[in-house]
Amino acid sequence: MHARSLAQPLAQAPERPDFDALYESTSELAFRVLGAMGVRDHELDDALQDVFVIAHRRLGDFRGASRPSTWVAGIAVRVAHDYRRRHARKPSEPLEPHAPGLVAAGNGPDTSAMRTEALRAVMSFIEGLPETQRDVFVLAELEQQTAPEIAQALGVPLNTVYSRLRLARAHFEAWVASRGDER
Amino acid sequence: MKDLSHDAEALLKAARAQRSPLDRRRREAVKQAVLVTVGATATGAAAAAELAGAAKPLASAWFSTAAGKVVVGLGAALVGSTATVGVVSAKRALSRPTSSTPALRSAAAPPPASGFSAAKASGTATDGVVEPGRVEVPAAKEPVSTPATTTEVIVEGLESSRAVKAAEPSAARTGAALPPARRSGSASTATVKAEGAGWPVATTGASSPPGSSGLAAPGVGGGVGQVTATGVPLPGPLGPATVAAPRPPGVGGGVGLVTATDVLLPSPPPGLLGPATVAAPRSPGREGPDARPVTSSAPGGPRAPSEAVGPLADELLVLRAALKHHEAARDEAALERLDEYQRRHQGGALQTEADTLRVLVLCRLGRKPEAAEVLRALRRSAPVSPAAQRLSSSCAAE
Known part of the structure; x- marks a missing residue:
């Protein structure tokens, strides 16, 4: 994400969507956020269901102050937190980058293998981040949301988003550099 | 903010490209599960309100267990100093994950009327003591073939101190007064057993007049009550689950918490499972209806609330x-x-x-x-x- 996109203003808030439209437009995003936040593949459907049961129940409270996708992303982050706490991954337990819900099919074997390795590496890095930095890093760097959107989604001040993202990026840069050194 | 290095950007770009989309079938299956959960929850809430004599449901909620979704509806009414909370739950057999099929733990169809078990409890308060008065468990509207089940209901409040336990499930069932039991220190537990033959199970009721139980913070005027329900576990392990709902206006704006563990999981009627679901694997030794305990509470007794920590x-x-x-x-x-x-x-x-x-x-x-x-x-x-x-x-x- 570039500084320009981080600083760009939020788009005009749309009107409240109906549930069908909301689901259609944001289920993909929620699914990705849940996966990136460490919800296990076999729990992704359940977690996604939880996200949208919550969204359905709270749709009447959605005032359009943020984009629907931002709102849903915030719910997905909180649901992911719940799943992670409920089913804390053991340190020895491998990630599931090979799981069908996480890795896209297609591409040539070389490209696919390279990307799968990249995804595994990034997921491994994300897994090691503190929760607050993980939230911001996933939304910013994987979902490419803007900082104001992230602030709205997480309900934290904008400066907090910048601060956490700065730290997470610094960790990521150092981690990428260390990978290069190892090779 | 400083841009990421080329290597870091390239790594992220590759990772982003490799994430799989949510395929259409999976997307639709989850959506159906959402809609069914929402619909069944509303149905349960309406039934609970009727049970409690309330004009409209106070709240509704759903919660999930390790094996699936349990739909709970809550209704409440306040008459004089007595708050009555009706809790109705419905449950569907749910899928377990398999190696290749992402399974949905969902209610696959709105629960039929005969699919509810229901219980109502009412109580009065004396000197800050919750004293459950009676529990009624209406029979299922239609006979069902599942074995009789026993649900144990535990009502806990931090400030109240009386524990009441129904001597016989049949007494609870017929609405007979429950005898007062033991005092148990600063935390109280009121336990009643309700026996029913309804298809799903896990029905609870709790009452808490203003300030009589829970955390009655000065100025907050209400607080937190908790109901823990344990039932006969079948077939396979179920995890803890929780549901919370606000108390009715006038009671104080507090929160009641229902925690259910090990609720009965009977086999679903044919045709109720959606296409994305698969049969739940059963624990060894618990296969078949003969293995179902009929009158005992959950193995190991009621679990401590701290064990049932959902969101x-x-x-x-x-x-x-x-x-x-x-x-x-x-x-x-x-x-x-x-x-x-x-x-x-x-x-x-x-x-x-x-x-x-x-x-x-x-x-x-x-x-x-x-x-x-x-x-x-x-x-x-x-x-x-x-x-x-x-x-x-x-x-x-x-």
């Missing part, structure tokens, strides 16, 4: 800790817990209660402008809540 239970625990600090005049500590609540559960089911308590804590700490700001936000988000009205006499409203 809502966790909210409750944090809020409860904050309340205890506030009651002990440790308001700095209370504020820390409330900050913790915000970090972990912002926008959660107990947000109104957390905000209400925050106002009181800030007032006591002399931080009137901040208290006023919280109150203004509370009034914007919940203008007619009892909590917001009650805070009109706080420092924040001056």
